[in-house]
Amino acid sequence: xxxxxxxxxxxxxxxxxxxxxxxxxxxxxxxxAVQRYALGPLAATPAGNEATGPTLLxxxxxxxxEVATPRMLYQREGxxxxxxxxxxxADEPARMLAERLVEALEDSGRLAAVVRPGTPVxxxxxxxxxxxxxxxxxxxxxxxxxxxxxxxxxxxxxxxVVASRLFTAEAEAPSDDPAGGAAAAxxxxxxxxxxxxxxxLRQLPIER
Numbered sequence: 001x002x003x004x005x006x007x008x009x010x011x012x013x014x015x016x017x018x019x020x021x022x023x024x025x026x027x028x029x030x031x032x033a034v035q036r037y038a039l040g041p042l043a044a045t046p047a048g049n050e051a052t053g054p055t056l057l058x059x060x061x062x063x064x065x066e067v068a069t070p071r072m073l074y075q076r077e078g079x080x081x082x083x084x085x086x087x088x089x090a091d092e093p094a095r096m097l098a099e100r101l102v103e104a105l106e107d108s109g110r111l112a113a114v115v116r117p118g119t120p121v122x123x124x125x126x127x128x129x130x131x132x133x134x135x136x137x138x139x140x141x142x143x144x145x146x147x148x149x150x151x152x153x154x155x156x157x158x159x160x161v162v163a164s165r166l167f168t169a170e171a172e173a174p175s176d177d178p179a180g181g182a183a184a185a186x187x188x189x190x191x192x193x194x195x196x197x198x199x200x201l202r203q204l205p206i207e208r
Contacts, residue, residue: 037089057119
């Protein structure tokens with residue numbers, strides 16, 4: 001009986017393999033390419049005189065769990081968050097935003113240097129950031145991109161907080177898709193970087 005059952009089931013194995021293979025054997029089936037988006041560099045500014053201001057350390061950026069990933073986040077219904085299936089950021093948003101902040105701070109002309117963790121330089125100030133939101137919002141048409149960032153300026157020598165602030169920036173998306181969200185994120189991040197730079201510069205001694 002056992003051999004008869006095995007013989008009866010043997011012709012079905014090719015069908016089982018087809019089921020396991022799934023859609024990969026369907027004619028015309030092709031893998032969907034993942035699209036990646038980055039924040040472009042800031043516009044170049046003319047180099048000025050050598051700055052004599054303080055040295056600022058930009059601490060390693062932190063981020064809430066939902067934005068601590070290259071996956072592109074969006075919000076459509078209520079407070080439910082989701083990720084686009086085939087779209088990614090080129091890097092984690094907090095790190096891309098940190099690169100933008102370094103550029104903007106260096107271009108300010110008020111700092112002797114902007115350094116990163118691990119640099120063997122004694123910094124006069126430390127800027128700590130935490131990314132709270134980096135999301136395309138579809139609650140309205142056209143959709144809008146929202147960024148929320150908490151920043152804290154610290155005096156590492158005196159071990160005290162100099163100032164802290166919550167920043168928000170948003171921009172309208174030119175299209176209601178990931179590409180439109182990336183374009184809006186570009187504009188919103190430029191605006192936010194400018195506000196963070198102004199916040200830092202207000203804490204510096206007035207030049208005479």
